[in-house]
Amino acid sequence: MAPNAKKPTLRAALLEKLKNPDRRRLHELAKAARKRYGPMSKDETYAVLADEHDIPVHKFLVGDDLTRVRGIIAAGAATGRAATTNGRQRPGKAQAVVKEIVIDGARFVTDDPILPPQVADDAKRMAGVYPLTYVFENSVRELVVRVMQKKYGTDWWRQPMVPRSVLRNVEANKRNEASIPWHGSRGTHDIHYTTIDDLITIINANLNWPLFQPILGNQNAIQFLIQVIERSRHTIAHHNPLSPDDVTALKVNVRAWQKLLRERKHLI
Numbered sequence: 561m562a563p564n565a566k567k568p569t570l571r572a573a574l575l576e577k578l579k580n581p582d583r584r585r586l587h588e589l590a591k592a593a594r595k596r597y598g599p600m601s602k603d604e605t606y607a608v609l610a611d612e613h614d615i616p617v618h619k620f621l622v623g624d625d626l627t628r629v630r631g632i633i634a635a636g637a638a639t640g641r642a643a644t645t646n647g648r649q650r651p652g653k654a655q656a657v658v659k660e661i662v663i664d665g666a667r668f669v670t671d672d673p674i675l676p677p678q679v680a681d682d683a684k685r686m687a688g689v690y691p692l693t694y695v696f697e698n699s700v701r702e703l704v705v706r707v708m709q710k711k712y713g714t715d716w717w718r719q720p721m722v723p724r725s726v727l728r729n730v731e732a733n734k735r736n737e738a739s740i741p742w743h744g745s746r747g748t749h750d751i752h753y754t755t756i757d758d759l760i761t762i763i764n765a766n767l768n769w770p771l772f773q774p775i776l777g778n779q780n781a782i783q784f785l786i787q788v789i790e791r792s793r794h795t796i797a798h799h800n801p802l803s804p805d806d807v808t809a810l811k812v813n814v815r816a817w818q819k820l821l822r823e824r825k826h827l828i
Contacts, residue, residue, distance in 0.1 A: 611633055
């Protein structure tokens with residue numbers, strides 16, 4: 561390729577593959593593609609047509625553009641709208657295993673070639689459970705911030721109020737995050753770098769427990785409740801499914817935590 565030559569576009573590759581059809585013919589092909597796959601932009605239509613004619617679209621598209629086009633193609637295959645030849649699906653396309661997950665109306669389509677169907681089913685089920693653990697852990701974090709700040713002021717994040725082991729863990733988490741600068745940070749306060757174990761350590765510290773005891777009651781009981789919920793969170797965080805019984809138990813335990821906070825809110 562000459563130094564100043566332009567990189568071939570996907571549209572140009574498609575036209576070459578189709579042996580340079582006239583504008584009317586290209587319009588008809590685009591219209592038929594939209595009928596099969598649904599509304600698309602002009603560029604997305606060219607990409608879908610290119611894929612139907614075995615042009616490797618990944619050589620022309622990257623990032624979100626490529627992901628979006630692959631999703632359109634996968635969704636078309638999932639609904640039986642993919643391109644056909646003489647009434648039959650194109651060779652090689654019928655074997656594609658497409659899985660679709662719909663959560664609260666939002667569609668996620670994956671064409672992972674080796675993903676067992678059960679994993680897609682578990683993902684759909686766990687997506688409804690994950691908010692419970694997300695909200696719970698951040699509720700514990702918020703409780704710690706409010707109680708500690710109420711007693712010690714905004715400068716509470718230091719020894720002896722925060723045990724040395726927690727400060728070490730947080731600094732280690734921050735260093736690890738800093739080593740990957742292209743990834744977003746967790747938050748603006750060091751509390752956002754704590755684990756649930758760190759939060760329990762802060763709550764149970766000899767200096768702090770008298771502050772939390774009027775709110776949380778029995779120290780062993782509340783620690784057990786938090787750890788049971790955290791066990792489920794750990795399972796989900798490592799992309800493993802919970803059993804139906806564990807999901808039920810998680811919902812009951814999170815409700816118990818929230819009920820406790822509602823009843824003691826005036827103390828927080």
